[in-house]
Amino acid sequence: xxxxxxxxxxxxxxxxxxxxxxxxxxxxxxxxxxxxxxxxxxxxxxxxxxxxxxxxxxxxxxxxxxxxxxxxxxxxxxxxxxxxxxxxxxxxxxxxxxxxxxxxxxxxxxxxxxxxxxxxxxxxxxxxxxxxxxxxxxxx
Numbered sequence: 001x002x003x004x005x006x007x008x009x010x011x012x013x014x015x016x017x018x019x020x021x022x023x024x025x026x027x028x029x030x031x032x033x034x035x036x037x038x039x040x041x042x043x044x045x046x047x048x049x050x051x052x053x054x055x056x057x058x059x060x061x062x063x064x065x066x067x068x069x070x071x072x073x074x075x076x077x078x079x080x081x082x083x084x085x086x087x088x089x090x091x092x093x094x095x096x097x098x099x100x101x102x103x104x105x106x107x108x109x110x111x112x113x114x115x116x117x118x119x120x121x122x123x124x125x126x127x128x129x130x131x132x133x134x135x136x137x138x139x140x
Contacts, residue, residue, distance in 0.1 A: 030128070034121040041118075067092055 075088035 026128070030121065030125060033124060034118060037118045037120055067096070070095075 070092050071085070071088045074091050075084050078084040078087055081087075
């Protein structure tokens with residue numbers, strides 16, 4: 001079997017073996033970058049999630065107490081009627097509906113503006129793609 005050698009003394013098999021090794025290193029590096037970035041995000045979630053749960057419970061309790069106080073205040077200003085508590089609850093419910101709708105719209109807008117993807121990894125991969133395309137063009 002004839003071995004094809006070039007001016008540098010390397011065979012095609014040697015070049016292919018080097019390419020395979022470089023590709024393996026390339027993929028491992030990119031996976032390490034992704035893994036590190038995702039671990040950083042997970043660490044943040046491990047700290048923030050319990051705090052968020054406590055915050056939601058306390059704010060929920062405060063919300064309920066505030067709502068009852070607001071309903072009582074509205075009922076105090078309504079004329080004596082058997083339905084004044086019903087109207088007070090409806091007034092506060094309408095207010096919370098409007099404020100909740102505004103908050104939901106703003107939250108949707110914020111989520112649309114922020115990406116949840118690992119940006120660093122994607123940026124490195126885009127740069128790699130451009131580099132590979134440039135290399136292919138210079139080889140052709």
